[in-house]
Amino acid sequence: MSLPGWKQLPIGAVILTPGSSVEYKTGEWRTLRPEIDQEKCIRCRTCWMYCPEGAIQEVEEPYKTKTGREFKLTYKVDYDYCKGCGICANECPVKAITMVEEVI
């Protein structure tokens, strides 16, 4: 990686692209990986609300469980950024999230 010289840097080292930290994938920090059981999930938004990274994504994707319950939303974990803190699994009211050991 070539680093820019002082003449190429903006004055005051101002960062010109907002939200550029997305280039840095914090998913590498993880030792435990949260997995959402879509059958058990009741779409209460709790994990999405408490995630410090905003790594739980709320997507407009309909889902029908085997027992016939229909949901308009699906919650997915963005493993690029999830640091594996486990707040989602700890706070989930129906215990639909389990923390699984990360295997390389």
Next chain:
Amino acid sequence: MSKPLTVWDLPREEYLAPGHRMCQGCGAAIAFRHILKATGKDVIITMPTSCGEITSTVYPHTAWRVPWIHVAFENAAAVASGIAAGIEALKRKGFIPKDKDIKVVAIGGDGGTFDIGFQALSGTLERGDNVLYICYDNEAYMNTGIQRSGATPLGAWTTTTPVGKVWRGEWRPKKRKDLIAVAIAHNVPYAATANPAFPVDLYMKVKKALSIKGPKVIHVLSPCVPGWRIEPEKSVEVGKLAVLTGMWINYEYENGTYRVTTPVPKRKPVREYLRLQGRFRHLTDEEIKKIQELVDAEVARINKLVGKEVIGPVEG
């Protein structure tokens, strides 16, 4: 009164990008996310040195998707005042449309608010600038490695209040500095306490504060995984327990009236909150009793200010 907000009222837009380097399970990161959801994109944030500042803007990256300026430890509130005055001037000269609502928010840690940035904050409140000041309070200088601050509670272990034969953690025998009372003494129109374990309440308070003209203060508790010696997955649980034990009271002050936004009919003993945290593990029964007495006194004071018993007695 309008309908109370629910979790479904929180907008989906994220103005705090992922990839920031805050710790696993950081309470402040949850608070920042919901503060930014409430402010929306038309906001300018000033932030003094704090752990949230260094971890969200590691050069050449920034996690903020809104205009953000880093300032010295002591002057977040002063810079926010300057920006608010600048916006007013630009509106007057016609560079910005007069009806455009640009908010100015200063977010400081407890060191940058209670200790170092105190005089700048006092000046902003006293001049009546149109600024929202948010203090996220992790109860010590966590950025530099857990030194005590003016917000450290009685009995807490830090590296500068160690635990041994002579020292028993933080020694201040009284309640810590009461930021909301200080703000109210400056005649602010709005002041509140909030907690990231109750994000809807936090969101509502930031929204409400921004709708009021003048200086506003919100004091947010921020559970800290390395500093409080807790497990990463427990930070929200600890935040909830702080409210359920009466250690932290979610209330707001608006034009002379106090309102508790999270009433607790039956309090849990404070021991349950202390037991989860390594920084309190050295406490003896007698010391816990002393902390319980301090909490009881604070609850009684808030109940008196509200005018009825919103926080109940300790159960069992």
